[in-house]
Amino acid sequence: MKVRRSNRLIDMTKYLLDRPHTLIPLTFFVDRYGSAKSSISEDLGILKQTFKDRGIGIVDTIPGAAGGTRFLPSIPAAEAKAFVDDLKDALNDDSRYLAGGYIYMADVLSYPSTLRTIGRIMATKFVDQRIDAVLTVATKGIPIAQSIATNLNVPFVVAQHDSKITDGSTISVNYVSGSNNNVKKMVLSKRSLAANSRVLIVDDYLKGGGTVNGLATLAREFNCEVAGVSVLAEENFARREFTDQEYVSLVKVDIAKHITVSDGNFLKTVFNQK
Amino acid sequence: MKVRRSNRLIDMTKYLLDRPHTLIPLTFFVDRYGSAKSSISEDLGILKQTFKDRGIGIVDTIPGAAGGTRFLPSIPAAEAKAFVDDLKDALNDDSRYLAGGYIYMADVLSYPSTLRTIGRIMATKFVDQRIDAVLTVATKGIPIAQSIATNLNVPFVVAQHDSKITDGSTISVNYVSGSNNNVKKMVLSKRSLAANSRVLIVDDYLKGGGTVNGLATLAREFNCEVAGVSVLAEENFARREFTDQEYVSLVKVDIAKHITVSDGNFLKTVFNQK
Numbered sequence: 092m093k094v095r096r097s098n099r100l101i102d103m104t105k106y107l108l109d110r111p112h113t114l115i116p117l118t119f120f121v122d123r124y125g126s127a128k129s130s131i132s133e134d135l136g137i138l139k140q141t142f143k144d145r146g147i148g149i150v151d152t153i154p155g156a157a158g159g160t161r162f163l164p165s166i167p168a169a170e171a172k173a174f175v176d177d178l179k180d181a182l183n184d185d186s187r188y189l190a191g192g193y194i195y196m197a198d199v200l201s202y203p204s205t206l207r208t209i210g211r212i213m214a215t216k217f218v219d220q221r222i223d224a225v226l227t228v229a230t231k232g233i234p235i236a237q238s239i240a241t242n243l244n245v246p247f248v249v250a251q252h253d254s255k256i257t258d259g260s261t262i263s264v265n266y267v268s269g270s271n272n273n274v275k276k277m278v279l280s281k282r283s284l285a286a287n288s289r290v291l292i293v294d295d296y297l298k299g300g301g302t303v304n305g306l307a308t309l310a311r312e313f314n315c316e317v318a319g320v321s322v323l324a325e326e327n328f329a330r331r332e333f334t335d336q337e338y339v340s341l342v343k344v345d346i347a348k349h350i351t352v353s354d355g356n357f358l359k360t361v362f363n364q365k
Numbered sequence: 366m367k368v369r370r371s372n373r374l375i376d377m378t379k380y381l382l383d384r385p386h387t388l389i390p391l392t393f394f395v396d397r398y399g400s401a402k403s404s405i406s407e408d409l410g411i412l413k414q415t416f417k418d419r420g421i422g423i424v425d426t427i428p429g430a431a432g433g434t435r436f437l438p439s440i441p442a443a444e445a446k447a448f449v450d451d452l453k454d455a456l457n458d459d460s461r462y463l464a465g466g467y468i469y470m471a472d473v474l475s476y477p478s479t480l481r482t483i484g485r486i487m488a489t490k491f492v493d494q495r496i497d498a499v500l501t502v503a504t505k506g507i508p509i510a511q512s513i514a515t516n517l518n519v520p521f522v523v524a525q526h527d528s529k530i531t532d533g534s535t536i537s538v539n540y541v542s543g544s545n546n547n548v549k550k551m552v553l554s555k556r557s558l559a560a561n562s563r564v565l566i567v568d569d570y571l572k573g574g575g576t577v578n579g580l581a582t583l584a585r586e587f588n589c590e591v592a593g594v595s596v597l598a599e600e601n602f603a604r605r606e607f608t609d610q611e612y613v614s615l616v617k618v619d620i621a622k623h624i625t626v627s628d629g630n631f632l633k634t635v636f637n638q639k
Contacts, residue, residue: 100371101415104378109481141375195533197554201520203511207383230503230523231531234511237477246475249504257505257570259469280471296531 094124099134107162112244116159135160146170164242165215168362174208175341182352192346200234210238213321216339216361222318223288224248226306228277231295235323239293248283262312266305277305289318297325325355368398373408381436385518390433409434420444438516439489442636448482449615456626466620474508484512487595490613490635496592497562500580502551505569509597513567522557536586540579551579563592571599599629
């Protein structure tokens with residue numbers, strides 16, 4: 092049964108959105124709709140243009156027998172900036188100040204629409220890099236890791252501070268928490284991360300950098316390579332101990348009884364270099 | 366500038382998919398595309414039919430001045446059944462057996478596409494109920510909670526076993542772990558859940574039911590009502606102590622050195638009653 096263009100375009104949009112970074116052969120759509128190759132090519136041209144005009148992302152067409160179409164989610168600079176501005180406004184609020192010099196952010200990470208946009212922004216930075224897995228540590232990094240992994244369409248794996256029975260065998264590393272010099276431990280299920288993966292490290296908050304260093308050590312214990320580090324917020328913190336790791340952050344937080352939230356390095360790093 | 370139907374349909378699809386359970390006035394699309402109301406109505410008719418034919422979900426149109434269009438994600442019974450069958454095949458694997466009678470499932474919960482479908486299936490059950498928030502406990506329930514919350518477009522909140530500095534003030538409850546009779550504690554940030562919410566409790570694994578009872582107690586401490594309980598897997602466990610809570614599960618696990626995974630009650634409960 093032939094399917095009309097209107098119906099095809101709706102279904103193709105949904106199909107591509109659900110499968111980012113996945114090559115779909117032209118013949119798949121030809122069979123799905125009983126349409127001619129030329130019609131499907133035209134459909135993809137319309138999709139490509141609309142996705143571009145509306146800032147949804149890139150519809151990439153690879154010609155040839157092994158070719159097909161891929162959807163690469165990304166966000167326009169203006170939209171990313173508007174989101175970061177809103178996020179700063181939401182966080183720039185002294186009622187978020189917690190004893191000991193911390194900031195309450197859990198509410199921000201509870202809204203699916205916010206997380207969706209964070210994932211799309213972060214995936215833009217890594218759109219043309221090979222990422223095989225996203226790695227984070229429980230618990231507040233998990234929703235962000237899931238959102239980025241969804242946009243990159245790769246698995247995300249979660250290290251824990253204590254090993255659970257349901258993790259099976261684990262590998263553990265010790266690391267120094269940069270902010271208070273405690274030695275801490277994190278563990279990761281041996282089955283969860285394949286060797287030789289290129290791993291994107293994700294967390295909600297970067298202070299001394301100890302957690303990120305711990306995650307990087309853990310990745311190396313699995314014979315994996317760190318492809319990048321991506322955090323929602325970094326604190327303006329003097330004694331950060333990063334040896335060789337670049338990172339991107341959406342916002343930067345200054346805490347001194349008052350909270351001041353400004354741009355992280357993301358917008359500058361990612362959009363000014365384009 | 367007028368936008369052509371092809372481009373409108375693609376953009377509307379994306380727009381609706383990103384905003385489940387949200388009423389969007391017709392005039393919003395009229396303004397967005399500079400199109401006549403009659404054209405937008407026709408577009409919505411095409412969307413409605415295609416979403417139905419392709420099993421994407423329901424496009425609901427509410428007439429009148431306060432009306433508009435809502436997208437309600439759902440999944441057809443056949444697609445849900447195929448997914449549950451695949452999940453059973455993946456889990457029916459003795460190499461998943463862990464000492465003490467546990468099952469390794471973390472890998473299943475690391476794939477965004479798997480989580481997306483779990484979320485869509487579970488949201489189908491609650492598509493016509495008022496749910497204000499999804500509640501789970503760290504850590505393995507988080508990705509499932511996020512996926513369901515994304516499909517219902519409500520915030521999800523995460524209880525913890527220990528309170529973290531970044532939670533601020535918390536409310537804690539003690540509960541008895543049904544599977545080993547230990548008394549445990551869980552805490553939830555006071556700011557995270559609004560009073561009088563109808564809460565959907567979500568977890569990855571249901572054994573004795575202690576955790577779900579604990580979450581229900583916690584919900585009541587916040588003056589919230591439990592709207593339902595939804596778990597990925599339940600164990601075939603004799604001594605479950607559920608007082609008044611119905612639940613749905615996608616799969617049921619029998620562990621006795623060998624693992625046997627069969628249907629949970631979801632397909633029967635949700636799709637046979639329709």
